[in-house]
Amino acid sequence: MTNEGTREGVEPLTGAALTRARVLDAAARLIGTVGLVRATTKQIAREAGCSEAALYKHFRDKEEIFVRVLRERAPRLAAAVAELPERAGQGTVREHLEAVVVVAVPFYRQSFPMAGGLLASPELLAAHRRKLDKAGPHHVSSHLADYLRAEQQLGRVAADVDPDAAAMLLIGACFHRAFLEVFYAGEGPAEAFRPAALDEFAHATVRALLGAIQAPEA
């Protein structure tokens, strides 16, 4: 219980904050391994090395633990994409879009087990939605569309393209890919969904988006 930064060294987390962090880590780990429905208060407490009652010294209820995990432990996808418009004109469009894919797929993969629990329970979903003022899931594609619009004005993206539709295509592909990775975790047509294939996926997907699919004469 006495804690100098002996073990972590970098982070001088004191008792209370340390326990809080351990609870969030435990919850995140359990959600990823055994799923949201088996991530019970008893399991979280055991994994965090404290009692069930201790959870309620730091969080109002179980739902708040999950909300905090989603907000404090998830990669900041929306924020990363929101910075893209500023980079318009630098590097290549292809590089930026591939970077989005490489960030977005793991983010969605990690978020799916938790989001799944929300989709299965409209009341949880409504509660969570209210807390996501400007970080809602639709902002990812809309920020990406903003970036494409900026590149359009710079002439690096064709003028007759609908930025919203193009952004939806790319983000949707990442979203679907992440779903398939979770769905076939460990089994199924795994060779296509192994993490090492992410770079290939990013390359092929961005290439398809950038290219024309319609034959010249058709």
Place this chain on the structure above:
Amino acid sequence: MTNEGTREGVEPLTGAALTRARVLDAAARLIGTVGLVRATTKQIAREAGCSEAALYKHFRDKEEIFVRVLRERAPRLAAAVAELPERAGQGTVREHLEAVVVVAVPFYRQSFPMAGGLLASPELLAAHRRKLDKAGPHHVSSHLADYLRAEQQLGRVAADVDPDAAAMLLIGACFHRAFLEVFYAGEGPAEAFRPAALDEFAHATVRALLGAIQAPEA
């Protein structure tokens, strides 16, 4: 076993089959309204107008009810897309792709609440995955890719396009769109996700996929 329509006359479903159908309808309705976690055996029985025990005369356990709902009540998206390759060369590519969008989005929208419950519970997911021999979710995009390949051989789709990546883009957009519709059901930026907008979405998305996004000189 003997089944004349003596009582109903109009309804070919007699006692046992009727109850079974009512249970599946009730379960599907509850999943869509109160969510999977609140779709308890008690609620299903009440909604179906029978006792809880009666459920177990027709289904081994609760999980089997959900599996049957998913298999017998959901639109057959994979089957519909699987027929596409035969239609290569007929009509226009645009028409076929827009038709896919119009079918896929409602399908995914309806499936999300149930799939969400699966994602939140790896054991349910594994059980369900085993029963989906050739109807797994990755078949949708792979069948669509087959169709694009067929059109490619007919010269109606550019030869240098990766059919798998293009299919993933379109299906992914539908998948993501359906997710957003469920997530923002009733609230949020609803104007963009109203059902009436589905045709516009299909048109814009397919147009973006068919067009080139990269400027000629870049």
Place this chain on the structure above:
DNA sequence: CGATGGTGAGTGAGTGTTCACCCACCTGTC
């Protein structure tokens, strides 16, 4: 024909288990 027994559908009243959550109490630190 009418008694007998088998059968599938259905039920009310439970079963054991698991869950989120909480109370009374302890303990180290300012």
Place this chain on the structure above:
DNA sequence: GACAGGTGGGTGAACACTCACTCACCATCG
């Protein structure tokens, strides 16, 4: 000694599922 942080033990509620039983129906047979 006040108090934040932490605990063991418990609580009522909800859950999926079961049990012993009823009832309607039907085939068989004395």
